[in-house]
Amino acid sequence: MWLHASILKIYSIQCVCIWICLVLSQYTKADPLLNTDDTEIVPAKHCQLESAIIAPSHxxxxxxxNTACQSIEGIETSLGYSDFLNSNEGHWSAQLKSVIRPMNGWGVAASLKLSGQQSEINQKDNIEWFLNIPFGLDFLNNNFHLYSNVGYQYASEQVHLLRWSVASNLVLSPRTDIxxxxxxQDRHAPFEQSALHYSLIPNILxxxxxxxxxxxTFRERWFGFGLSFTP
Structure with missing residues (x-):
C-alpha cells in the first residue's frame, strides 16, 4: 500500500510538471539534476522551470x-522547494544571480542564495546563506563545456564551509549528451554524479x-530523473 501510494504521488507530480512545462516550453531551459551552477541567466522577461525526483538509498x-525569472534587467531571481514524499518535511530556497562576464569562450557569474528547512519536529526554519562564484569554459565549438563553482556557506551546524564543484558536459549526438x-556539501567526503540527457523531441523535450x-562509501547512492524543455 505504501509503495503504491508513493508511485501514485510521483506520477501525479510528474503529470503536473509536464503540463506546466508544455505551457512554458518556449521560455524554459532546465538542467535540474546537477548541483554545479552555470554562468548564464535566463533571458530578459523570460522564466525557466526545473523539476526532478531523486531517490537515495540512505x-x-x-x-x-525550481523557477527562475529575469524580471529586473541583469538579475535573475529564483525560488525553489524540495519535499520529502513520505513526510511533512520540506526545504525552500531563494536566490539572486547576475553575470559578471558573459559566456564567450569563458564566463563568470555570482549568486547569493538563502535557504531553510522546516519539519514537524522543528517548526522553526534554520536559515543559511550561500555565496557562489560560477566559472565556465567552452571547447570544441560548444560541444564540450567545463564549469566550476567556488562558494562560501554559512549554516548553524557548518560555519565557514568552503563549497566547490566541477562539472563537464559532452555532446555525443544531436539528441544525446552526458x-x-x-x-x-559538508565536511565529509565529496560526491560524484553522472547524468544522461536524451532529447525526446529535438530542441523541446x-x-x-x-x-x-x-x-x-557505497551506502550513499542515489538515482534521479526528470524532464526539461529548451526554447
Whole structure:
C-alpha cells in the first residue's frame, strides 16, 4: 500500500510538471539534476522551470521544483522547494544571480542564495546563506563545456564551509549528451554524479537521468530523473 501510494504521488507530480512545462516550453531551459551552477541567466522577461525526483538509498525520496525569472534587467531571481514524499518535511530556497562576464569562450557569474528547512519536529526554519562564484569554459565549438563553482556557506551546524564543484558536459549526438560532476556539501567526503540527457523531441523535450554516490562509501547512492524543455 505504501509503495503504491508513493508511485501514485510521483506520477501525479510528474503529470503536473509536464503540463506546466508544455505551457512554458518556449521560455524554459532546465538542467535540474546537477548541483554545479552555470554562468548564464535566463533571458530578459523570460522564466525557466526545473523539476526532478531523486531517490537515495540512505534517505527518503525527494521532489525538487525550481523557477527562475529575469524580471529586473541583469538579475535573475529564483525560488525553489524540495519535499520529502513520505513526510511533512520540506526545504525552500531563494536566490539572486547576475553575470559578471558573459559566456564567450569563458564566463563568470555570482549568486547569493538563502535557504531553510522546516519539519514537524522543528517548526522553526534554520536559515543559511550561500555565496557562489560560477566559472565556465567552452571547447570544441560548444560541444564540450567545463564549469566550476567556488562558494562560501554559512549554516548553524557548518560555519565557514568552503563549497566547490566541477562539472563537464559532452555532446555525443544531436539528441544525446552526458555530464560528469564532483562536488561537496559538508565536511565529509565529496560526491560524484553522472547524468544522461536524451532529447525526446529535438530542441523541446529532454529526458534526464542521473546516478551518484559519496566517494568514500557505497551506502550513499542515489538515482534521479526528470524532464526539461529548451526554447
Amino acid at each position: 534517505a527518503e525520496t525527494t521532489y525538487q521544483f 555530464s560528469l560532476e564532483s562536488y561537496n 529532454t529526458f534526464e537521468a542521473s546516478v551518484g554516490q559519496r566517494l568514500d
